[in-house]
Amino acid sequence: xxxxxxxxxxxxxxxxxxxxxxxxxxxxxxxxxxxxxxxxxxxxxxxxxxxxxxxxxxxxxxxxxxxxxxxxxxxxxxxxxxxxxxxxxxxxxxxxxxxxxxxxxxxxxxxxxxxxxxxxxxxxxxxxxxxxxxxxxxxxxxxxxxxxxxxxxxxxxxxxxxxxxxxxxxxxxxxxxxxxxxxxxxxxxxxxxxxxxxxx
Amino acid sequence: xxxxxxxxxxxxxxxxxxxxxxxxxxxxxxxxxxxxxxxxxxxxxxxxxxxxxxxxxxxxxxxxxxxxxxxxxxxxxxxxxxxxxxxxxxxxxxxxxxxxxxxxxxxxxxxxxxxxxxxxxxxxxxxxxxxxxxxxxxxxxxxxxxxxxxxxxxxxxxxxxxxxxxxxxxxxxxxxxxxxxxxxxxxxxxxxxxxxxxxxxxxxxxxxxxxxxxxxxxxxxxxxxxxxxxxxxxxxxxxxxxxx
Numbered sequence: 001x002x003x004x005x006x007x008x009x010x011x012x013x014x015x016x017x018x019x020x021x022x023x024x025x026x027x028x029x030x031x032x033x034x035x036x037x038x039x040x041x042x043x044x045x046x047x048x049x050x051x052x053x054x055x056x057x058x059x060x061x062x063x064x065x066x067x068x069x070x071x072x073x074x075x076x077x078x079x080x081x082x083x084x085x086x087x088x089x090x091x092x093x094x095x096x097x098x099x100x101x102x103x104x105x106x107x108x109x110x111x112x113x114x115x116x117x118x119x120x121x122x123x124x125x126x127x128x129x130x131x132x133x134x135x136x137x138x139x140x141x142x143x144x145x146x147x148x149x150x151x152x153x154x155x156x157x158x159x160x161x162x163x164x165x166x167x168x169x170x171x172x173x174x175x176x177x178x179x180x181x182x183x184x185x186x187x188x189x190x191x192x193x194x195x196x197x198x199x200x
Numbered sequence: 201x202x203x204x205x206x207x208x209x210x211x212x213x214x215x216x217x218x219x220x221x222x223x224x225x226x227x228x229x230x231x232x233x234x235x236x237x238x239x240x241x242x243x244x245x246x247x248x249x250x251x252x253x254x255x256x257x258x259x260x261x262x263x264x265x266x267x268x269x270x271x272x273x274x275x276x277x278x279x280x281x282x283x284x285x286x287x288x289x290x291x292x293x294x295x296x297x298x299x300x301x302x303x304x305x306x307x308x309x310x311x312x313x314x315x316x317x318x319x320x321x322x323x324x325x326x327x328x329x330x331x332x333x334x335x336x337x338x339x340x341x342x343x344x345x346x347x348x349x350x351x352x353x354x355x356x357x358x359x360x361x362x363x364x365x366x367x368x369x370x371x372x373x374x375x376x377x378x379x380x381x382x383x384x385x386x387x388x389x390x391x392x393x394x395x396x397x398x399x400x401x402x403x404x405x406x407x408x409x410x411x412x413x414x415x416x417x418x419x420x421x422x423x424x425x426x427x428x429x430x431x432x433x434x435x436x437x438x439x440x441x442x443x444x
Contacts, residue, residue, distance in 0.1 A: 184276060
C-alpha cells in the first residue's frame with residue numbers, strides 16, 4: 001500500500017522487538033508529523049549509540065567510548081567483589097539498590113539445556129580468567145531466580161569455590177508488598193530457610 | 201469457550217511480551233496444552249514460581265477461541281526440589297521434559313506418558329537413587345509406548361534368536377539388536393544387551409535401586425541415540441550440558 005521511504009521506514013520499525021505491523025505504521029506516521037529536528041535527533045541517537053557503544057572488554061557490560069565500561073574504570077569500586085549477572089540490564093537493577101559497590105561480570109545469558117545453551121555459549125571462560133588474574137575474593141551470583149538462573153548459579157559456584165572464591169547467591173523470599181497467602185511453596189520454603197533474626 | 205481443571209507437569213516456558221510467559225504443560229486429561237500466564241514474570245505475580253519447568257501442578261485454565269489457553273489458577277502438587285537444586289539431576293529431569301514435549305500431542309491425552317513422566321520425576325527426586333540410568337530408561341520405555349520397541353531377543357534383520365546367533369550391534373533404524381552378519385549402527389556388548397532387557401522386562405526398579413550395573417554407560421548412550429533417531433532431532437538437554 002505504501003511505497004518508497006515510508007514503506008522502508010515501516011518495514012524497519014516492524015523488525016524491532018514487540019512492534020507489529022500496525023504499531024510500525026503508527027510510529028512511522030508519528031515520525032512524519034514531528035518537526036524535522038526531532039526526526040534528526042532520533043536518527044542521530046541511533047547512529048551514535050551504534051558507533052560509540054561496545055561491550056566492556058573486562059566485564060561485558062555496555063561500554064561507551066572506551067575498552068572498559070564506567071564501572072570497571074572506576075577506581076573507587078571494590079575490585080575484590082564481583083556480581084555475576086546474566087544481562088547488562090541486570091546491572092542497572094542492582095545499581096539502583098545502592099547496596100553494591102563492587103564490580104560486575106555479565107555472562108550473556110543463562111544455562112538453558114532445553115534451548116541448547118550450555119557453558120560454552122556463556123562468558124564463563126572469561127570469568128575464570130578474571131579469577132585466575134587474582135584480586136577477586138568474593139562472587140555474588142545474581143542470576144534470575146528461575147530454573148535457568150538457578151542452574152547457572154549452581155554451575156558457577158561449582159567452578160569458583162575450588163579456586164578459593166567465596167560464592168554467594170542472592171537471597172530468595174517474599175516480595176515487599178506481597179500477601180503471604182499468595183506465596184508459592186518454593187518461594188515460601190526458601191524464605192523460611194533464609195529467615196533472619198530480628199535485631200531489637 | 202470454557203474453564204477446565206487438570207493436573208500437569210510444566211514442560212517449558214517462553215517469554216511473551218513485557219511480563220507474560222507461554223507455559224507448555226503435559227496434562228493428564230488434555231494432553232499437551234499451551235497457555236499464557238499473564239504477569240508471571242513480575243515479582244508480585246500471584247503465580248510466583250508455580251509455573252517454572254519441572255513443577256507438577258493442579259491448574260485451572262480458560263480455553264478461548266485461540267490455540268493458547270489462559271492460566272487462571274495454579275496449585276503446586278510437587279516442585280521436585282531435589283531435582284531442580286542438584287546439578288547432577290537437573291539435566292536428567294530436563295531431558296525427560298524435552299522428550300515428553302516432543303512426544304506429546306496437543307489436546308490428545310496420553311495417560312501412560314503422563315504417568316510415566318510423573319513417576320520418573322518422583323524417582324529422580326529420590327535422594328537415594330542414582331540418576332544415571334533414569335533418563336535412558338525413560339527413553340527406552342517411551343520408545344515402547346510409541347510402538348517403536350527395540351527388538352532385543354533376536355536379530356532385528358534376520359530374526360535368528362539370541363543364542364543361535366550372537367547379538368553384537370544395535371541399530372534402531374533396522375529395529376534393534378543385530379547379529380554379526382547383519383551388524384550396523386553401533387556395537388553392543390552382552391552387558392548392555394542384558395541391561396536393556398532388564399529395563400524393558402519389568403526389572404527397572406531393581407536396576408535403578410543399586411549402583412549403575414555393567415554396561416550402564418553404553419545403554420545411556422544407546423538409548424539417547426535411539427530416541428534421537430526416533431524423534432529425528434538431537435536431545436538438546438542431554439547434548440548441550442554434557443560437560444556439566
